[in-house]
Amino acid sequence: MKFYIFARTVVKGILKVLYRVEIKGIEHFPxxxxxxxxxxxxxNLDPPMVGITCPRPVSFMAKEELFKAPVLKWVLPHVRAFPVKRGMSDRGALRTGLKVLKEGHVIGLFPEGTRSKTGEVGKGLAGAGFFALRSEAAVLPCAIIGPYKPFGKITVVYGPxxxxxxxxxxxxxxxEATEVIMSHIKKLINDNKG
Incomplete structure (x- = not known):
């Protein structure tokens, strides 16, 4: 946890110099x-951006390949990330995610599974719906409104x-559950653009 707090402080310092970060809806966060x-x-900056604006520590699912990179294989577990095999149903990652939620922690997910090249919200994968249905966790939509241009404004909106x-x-x-989540994310973006 000490390393998480240290890493968050360092990353926050860097991102707040590079971008004008605005946070909305933080009062909705349980x-x-x-x-x-x-x-x-x-x-690729979305996970650290959510990490520095979220009021509680966040565990992210990260693609398995990242855990093989020399520095990242040490850093990622220390910032609460856990691996997921992409393109297949990874039962181990699903079990880990449910355990994190059951223990009362926060999991950060990007339901689209990959970055949007156009900036438009794509179709969400079933994993988000799985966690929403199989846990009793609060399901919180979040919108990141960019683009990430140096010294430009990035807005992170937390919905109810x-x-x-x-x-x-x-x-x-x-x-179907994922579709519901994605519709809430789209609404947050539309309501907070400009």
Whole structure:
């Protein structure tokens, strides 16, 4: 945890020099309990940007290949990231994610699975819906509004938790649950552009 706080402080210092960071909706963030934080994905800088603006420590799922890179294989576990195999159902990563949520922590996910080259919100993958349905965590939409231009403005918007009670009760599919999450992210972007 000490390294997480240290890394967050360093990254925050760098990003706040490079960009004018505006945070909206921080009051919507639950102070305790498991939180599934779902955001759009426009840049490799999204995870650190969410990490420095989120009021609680965040665990991110990161593609397995990153854990093989010389420095990252040490850094990533120390900043609470855990690996996921892309392009397949990774049961180990799903179990880890559910455990993190059950223990009352925050998981940060980019449901699209990859960066949007156009800046438009793409289709979300079923993983986000899986976590939303299989846990009792609060599901919080987040929008990152850019672009990441040096000294430009980046807005990070946290929306109110999505009411998942009925969706869980109706036993909707993971794909349908993800669609609900993505629609909330799109609305946050549309409501906060400009």
């Amino acid at each position: 102070k305790s309990g498991g939180v599934l934080l779902c955001s759009n994905h426009i840049s 938790p999505i009411d998942f009670e009925e969706i869980r009760r109706e036993k909707r599919s993971a794909e």
